[in-house]
Amino acid sequence: MTSVDEILATEFGSKVTILGPNDCWTWNAATDSSGCGRVRIKGRNRAASKYAYEVANGPLPKGERLGHLCFNSGCVNPGHMALRSSQEMHEARFWSQVSKSEGCWEWGGSSWGDGYGQMRVNGKATLVHRLSFEWNSGPIPPGMVVDHMCWNRSCVRPDHLRLATPSQNQRSQSGPNRRSSTGVRGVTMRPNGRYEARLVLGNKKIQVGNFESLEDAADAIRLAREELWGEFAGNG
Numbered sequence: 552m553t554s555v556d557e558i559l560a561t562e563f564g565s566k567v568t569i570l571g572p573n574d575c576w577t578w579n580a581a582t583d584s585s586g587c588g589r590v591r592i593k594g595r596n597r598a599a600s601k602y603a604y605e606v607a608n609g610p611l612p613k614g615e616r617l618g619h620l621c622f623n624s625g626c627v628n629p630g631h632m633a634l635r636s637s638q639e640m641h642e643a644r645f646w647s648q649v650s651k652s653e654g655c656w657e658w659g660g661s662s663w664g665d666g667y668g669q670m671r672v673n674g675k676a677t678l679v680h681r682l683s684f685e686w687n688s689g690p691i692p693p694g695m696v697v698d699h700m701c702w703n704r705s706c707v708r709p710d711h712l713r714l715a716t717p718s719q720n721q722r723s724q725s726g727p728n729r730r731s732s733t734g735v736r737g738v739t740m741r742p743n744g745r746y747e748a749r750l751v752l753g754n755k756k757i758q759v760g761n762f763e764s765l766e767d768a769a770d771a772i773r774l775a776r777e778e779l780w781g782e783f784a785g786n787g
């Protein structure tokens with residue numbers, strides 16, 4: 552088989568600008584409307600990137616299509632190409648839509664209405680925080696969910712994600728809900744002016760106590776949560 556070096560020594564090579572072996576190899580001749588290089592080889596008009604890939608890797612398997620890991624359609628570096636269906640390509644597509652920072656790593660691609668990002672993988676729409684967890688930490692056991700420790704639904708940073716049971720996930724909240732009258736999760740004010748603290752999960756209610764002050768009720772319910780729910784206690 553002809554090597555890439557031999558191909559680059561031909562007319563094909565004269566149409567390519569190569570900065571370094573790992574950089575994009577820019578095609579300087581004819582392109583199609585999407586910027587992909589076109590080249591005439593033995594009388595056939597072919598995609599330049601696919602031609603370079605096949606010289607390096609052999610024929611593209613039937614039914615497969617190529618993608619650019621560098622997302623530069625004018626690039627013909629065979630090392631920047633992978634099968635569209637490959638894990639490498641899924642991950643490249645994934646991370647190209649994430650902005651990383653010191654804190655959360657934000658998903659910038661499409662989302663469902665509830666704020667959870669999603670991406671199509673092999674034709675199937677999948678939640679991106681689940682993809683990030685699976686690719687970095689391993690499979691999600693049946694019945695388990697992936698919980699955001701940072702309470703940021705658009706975050707895909709692997710060390711902000713953990714496995715939880717659905718009820719652990721439900722307990723681990725960032726604070727009171729919008730309907731809270733006291734601003735403390737699980738604490739309500741009674742008609743007699745005292746503060747009642749109780750834990751509610753599904754149909755189960757656990758009485759923590761009645762308190763003179765909101766601060767005392769807040770302390771008591773925080774301790775009760777930490778004791779019962781451990782690392783899934785969440786915030787008050």
Ligand SMILES: [Zn+2]
Nearest residue numbers: 575621626631
């Ligand atoms: Zn490239």
Ligand SMILES: [Zn+2]
Nearest residue numbers: 655701706711
């Ligand atoms: Zn986060």
